[in-house]
Amino acid sequence: MAKKNNVFAEQIDLTSFTWITAGASPDVGKPGCGGCHPGGGGLEYDRDGFRYDERLRKNPELAASLDGDYFQSKWDKSGVVEADCLICHLPGYAFKERVKNLDMLNFRWAIVAGSGVGLVNGSVKAGEKPKVVYNKRFFNDDGKIVFSLEAEPNSENCLFCHGPADMLKRGFSWNDHGNHDIHNARNIKCSYCHPGNKEHQLAKGNENLSTVRNDLDGTMRTCKQCHDSGYMGAPKPEHRKVRPNHLEKLGCEVCHIPQLGRSSALGLDVSTGKVRLYSRSGAKKVGGELIWFPEMSMGADRKLYPVNAFRPNLFTSKEVDGVYVPLFAREVEQAFKTVSTQFKQEALSEPLVSTTGEITVMLKALTATLKDNPRFQRVLPCYHRDGVVYHFDTAGKLTMEKDTSWAAEPNNFNVSHNVAPTRMALGSNGCSDCHAERAAIFSSWLNGKHEEGKQRLLARFFVDEDSRVYYLDQLHKYNAAKTYLIPMLFVAIFTLILFRESQAKVMPMPMLGPVLPSRMLLVVALLLLVRNVGFLFLACTGLFFFFNKINLIQIFFASPETAVTLHWNGGIVFVASILACIVIRRLFFPKINTAICHLGVSGGKILIAMMVLTGTGMIFRNQLTPELLYVCSLVHTVTAFVLMAVYAAKIYYGISRKLYSLQGSEE
């Protein structure tokens, strides 16, 4: 949009006046900016707070000025666009009639056409003064009208604007059997989840792009708030088949919006100076029938969320201070017209300007047409696409480099509607919904994004977010092996320890001193009991977690959260009993090896220390990065199995020796 104060006409892009009709195609019912903007605000008052029509009538010279609100405007004839309450509150509002009238510059009259209470004859654009013919059938004898208004807008009214806009951004549709939503199927209206206040500030979720009033983000009820409290009969989820840590790492939408049924726009092409949206591969058009799987993006809370990774292209000019200044649509259009015969005009699933030859042609055309444009200190046209920026070097040769400018910021539109029924959610058919070779949840992120090779990405592990995703992808593809490999490790360690013990020289039992503090011995025995019971408890709960036995967890502990809390509390008791035992042994029985306290195995101290360290890390999981948390979890698990194997081997060997000695004594 143009600034209020301008020095020359080339600086002015869309004025407040032209903004209203920009991008409209009324013949196909496509609204311009002002079609969906319901009026009021900048469509009624200028940046000084004056009503456009009244001010221009008093100061007609403003239309000839470089004022960004009045430059070449006809506010005095078109009138202003007041807030049209009926767009939202009148069921059956004729939105296309509104779009048509706005395009004819019948700003004041659009509300009449949209409401359907009268006909509007004439067009300001054609130099006419429109007239209204009201339909008298809508009026009572006293001249009053009765509108059948809805205080809570019907979803259909919201869809006038959010239907097409959110279809292209995220494949969203409503009242659509080809792209259903479980909330829609339960007759939940938009306004139930997005209620408004007196100022008509509507509750918002979280959105990455194209937002206003980000301070209102997160003001609507979350999935959890509704489903935990049973709001409006929302079923309470139990997630019996899902590992609890998945709920910490994934947004609800990841599993509950596994796919969409209509193609979003994969990208936006401005090669011709006009906006052209292209669909995902396989769809005939944006909004066409297509099953597709959203990409994944990490949110501010470090959870993954499904998105439509939108890919716009852009033309800029790099200024002397290094800032990439976006070109106006008309500037690109002007350049494209000079070379349009060199481009194929057919609809493609990619930008029209794609190859290096096409980029060269277009950048040369821009260099020529922008040559005398006073809004640039220097003209250096650049083309931004997919994280790469193309431009000519000083020798006039086309070069490409990694785009680190604002133009390369990700354009990930959140996918948060078209929620699937529970039986279609990821995980409802088991872990293999995701943990499989070609599961979309991982591969969709990576497709087409990592052309530079996997090795390089692996080298950047811990550094780059994308490489972390690649690593996780690899890990999860082989995740199924985990449940076999680690128990096999248990068996191997168990066998080795048993073999080692059978070969070791049997040490005689240590002799206690002449003065036996029998009470302290009792305390030690008690501590050893606590240690052993603690170990057993930790092993059981740990195995429940490892093998994801949610049913058992719920039987014994009611919830995974309680089980986790008890697990780490048990760990504290276990470690405390060992420490107390060591202290007492050192003070009262210095001749006895304290190794007996930490399970009686060599290296037990180190293993327990590792468990404590990694366990502490997991208790404070919110303070750790996902990589560090993953390492902690892995080390904790492997160490736990080693410790269990060692302990089990010791017990087995001890029992067998005892039986052997009993047998010997009988003989």
Added chain:
Amino acid sequence: MGKTIAANHSQVNDIKKTLLTIGVAIVAVCCLGGGNADPVLAGSKTCGSFFLRNSQGDVINPLTGENADQPFSSRKTCGACHDYDVITKGFHFQQGWEKISDTYSEKMPWVLSDGMMGKH
């Protein structure tokens, strides 16, 4: 026998009283509860009948021909009962216009607000 009949009458009366009490309680709960019903679930409301008004606030009456060729103004028509200025503070109406400024962003001078009106 007589005692049995009397006892039965007494029981019937008790049942009647109990049912009456329950009925009164249900009505009372419904009445009180109705007052506190969630407005979201309370169903649609209409504005009743009203005059359309033009941008000067004058009545439009197609039956008498009074200002009958003029478009109605939502500011004057809806604003007769509702606070138009408060309502249009909503972000759907403002779209960043309340923040728009030529100097909104130093780094990206072409960005004039955080909404659709002025945002790149």
